[in-house]
Amino acid sequence: MPESAVREALADAHRREWAFVLAAVVRVTRDLDLAEECVQDAYAKAVVAWSQQGVPSRPGAWLTTAARNRAFDVIRRESTARRSLPLLVVETVSAAGQDFEEDIFGDDRLRLIFTCCHPTLSAPARVALTLRLVCGVTTAEIARSFLVSEATMAARITRAKKKIAAAHIPYRIPAADELPVRTDAVLDVIHQLFTTGHTAPTGAQLVRNDVTSQALDLARMLRLLLPGDREVIALLALILLSGARADQRLAADGSLRLLADQDRSRWDASAIAEGAALVSEALRDGPPGKYALLAAIDALHDEAPAWEDTDWPQIVGLYDHLARVWPTPVVGLNRAVAIRFADGPAAGLAALDRLVDDPRLAVYPYLAATRADCLRELGRYSEARPLYEEAILLTGNDVERAFLAERLQQLPG
Amino acid sequence: MAQYLILIYADESAWSGLSAEESAAARAEYEGFGTRNAAAITGGSELSPTTTATSIRSDGAGDFLVTDGPFVETKEALGGYYLIDVESLDEAIAVAKQVPLAIGGVEVRPLVDYGA
Numbered sequence: 001m002p003e004s005a006v007r008e009a010l011a012d013a014h015r016r017e018w019a020f021v022l023a024a025v026v027r028v029t030r031d032l033d034l035a036e037e038c039v040q041d042a043y044a045k046a047v048v049a050w051s052q053q054g055v056p057s058r059p060g061a062w063l064t065t066a067a068r069n070r071a072f073d074v075i076r077r078e079s080t081a082r083r084s085l086p087l088l089v090v091e092t093v094s095a096a097g098q099d100f101e102e103d104i105f106g107d108d109r110l111r112l113i114f115t116c117c118h119p120t121l122s123a124p125a126r127v128a129l130t131l132r133l134v135c136g137v138t139t140a141e142i143a144r145s146f147l148v149s150e151a152t153m154a155a156r157i158t159r160a161k162k163k164i165a166a167a168h169i170p171y172r173i174p175a176a177d178e179l180p181v182r183t184d185a186v187l188d189v190i191h192q193l194f195t196t197g198h199t200a201p202t203g204a205q206l207v208r209n210d211v212t213s214q215a216l217d218l219a220r221m222l223r224l225l226l227p228g229d230r231e232v233i234a235l236l237a238l239i240l241l242s243g244a245r246a247d248q249r250l251a252a253d254g255s256l257r258l259l260a261d262q263d264r265s266r267w268d269a270s271a272i273a274e275g276a277a278l279v280s281e282a283l284r285d286g287p288p289g290k291y292a293l294l295a296a297i298d299a300l301h302d303e304a305p306a307w308e309d310t311d312w313p314q315i316v317g318l319y320d321h322l323a324r325v326w327p328t329p330v331v332g333l334n335r336a337v338a339i340r341f342a343d344g345p346a347a348g349l350a351a352l353d354r355l356v357d358d359p360r361l362a363v364y365p366y367l368a369a370t371r372a373d374c375l376r377e378l379g380r381y382s383e384a385r386p387l388y389e390e391a392i393l394l395t396g397n398d399v400e401r402a403f404l405a406e407r408l409q410q411l412p413g
Numbered sequence: 414m415a416q417y418l419i420l421i422y423a424d425e426s427a428w429s430g431l432s433a434e435e436s437a438a439a440r441a442e443y444e445g446f447g448t449r450n451a452a453a454i455t456g457g458s459e460l461s462p463t464t465t466a467t468s469i470r471s472d473g474a475g476d477f478l479v480t481d482g483p484f485v486e487t488k489e490a491l492g493g494y495y496l497i498d499v500e501s502l503d504e505a506i507a508v509a510k511q512v513p514l515a516i517g518g519v520e521v522r523p524l525v526d527y528g529a
Contacts, residue, residue, distance in 0.1 A: 169501065
């Protein structure tokens with residue numbers, strides 16, 4: 001078998017099967033580090049085996065078997081040393097009537113995801129662990145995505161793994177009564193990953209496609225594993241609908257292109273169609289959650305044939321609803337932006353002025369930038385100037401900074 | 414099974430400021446908590462206030478420095494603890510959330526498991 005074909009099959013298996021294989025092996029090792037070593041070993045063995053024997057019909061099953069065999073070997077050899085380590089709390093599956101095949105290839109991915117997104121881990125640790133263990137991203141790559149040193153990221157991941165083991169964070173799917181809250185925690189991790197990639201908080205790039213595509217893969221995986229959950233459907237829709245515009249957010253010269261100036265014919269039509277269908281599904285049968293409302297807002301943007309056709313009154317209505325379900329200052333800010341376009345800059349400014357005393361927005365560049373935009377439209381240039389300057393100081397993203405600097409420079413007077 | 418220490422932290426002045434009836438009610442609440450979670454609780458007690466504490470540090474030269482007061486002065490001081498034995502952190506937190514918390518909060522710390 002040609003080397004390139006094997007390499008491609010392996011890359012594909014890494015993307016599709018990593019979580020499945022690792023999750024199955026964790027059940028055997030009850031130790032995240034050992035499980036990772038065994039899975040890496042299985043992928044290394046696959047390079048040789050697949051080039052000699054061809055790619056197996058079920059690569060995930062092949063890799064799982066190889067990794068589990070490796071795990072059994074290591075556990076046998078190191079049994080005495082391992083006895084002193086705290087092991088993961090794994091639910092015991094009753095042996096009676098258990099199909100052996102099913103036991104080997106049973107899907108443990110949800111257990112892995114819920115463990116990585118456990119609410120007793122810090123928010124940055126949840127994101128990092130999910131990327132490392134569920135997506136199989138290397139620590140070096142995660143460190144690059146979050147613009148911290150590899151040593152810092154490695155320490156963050158190690159600390160989280162130690163807490164999982166020492167504090168006995170269980171490797172299981174939460175009970176029905178806690179499932180909604182715990183699912184929300186998983187969705188928040190995926191959403192945070194997406195927003196981090198969508199507008200990188202710092203650095204030279206505006207959009208980090210590597211990070212947003214991991215978020216999309218995770219949302220698809222979760223949709224498969226929790227098919228009935230409307231907020232899971234909604235988050236997948238949100239990522240598709242918002243991501244559909246990503247390529248148009250930058251002009252050819254690398255500068256920021258606003259929604260009003262984007263070429264809508266070049267948005268990703270298939271992503272919009274898929275996302276729009278999912279939004280309608282997420283909005284059916286009951287009051288909408290925060291992701292359904294966010295996705296519905298994105299759908300209204302995506303489906304407007306032109307900027308002038310945007311249904312701002314309906315978007316304001318959705319933000320009103322969202323502010324009740326999810327009363328965060330950033331939602332308040334976005335609601336004010338919608339009011340600006342629905343009712344004009346004076347109304348927008350009034351809504352924004354109500355937010356200026358919120359300490360949680362004190363270092364948030366978009367509040368100053370949006371107030372500056374409203375003042376500029378109202379012709380109050382001398383008031384707009386210091387706010388643009390403030391926003392420039394607060395943003396960490398180079399593309400946004402360049403955009404704001406240009407706005408400031410173009411102010412008359 | 415895994416062992417955890419639930420450390421109860423509270424503002425001592427708020428605690429000592431309770432009237433006799435309030436204090437009795439709080440005690441009853443704790444007793445109720447203890448009864449409801451008897452299967453998990455393996456030990457625990459209320460502590461006398463930090464004004465009764467004595468701290469002992471090594472002076473690094475073979476001798477001791479004995480001082481009046483708690484090891485670390487904090488507004489919210491350790492006022493009691495429970496030792497529990499449960500399946501996992503999820504269960505430990507479920508127990509900890511039932512600790513009466515009219516004033517203060519709790520910290521859940523796993524004990525180091527040296528293996529069987």
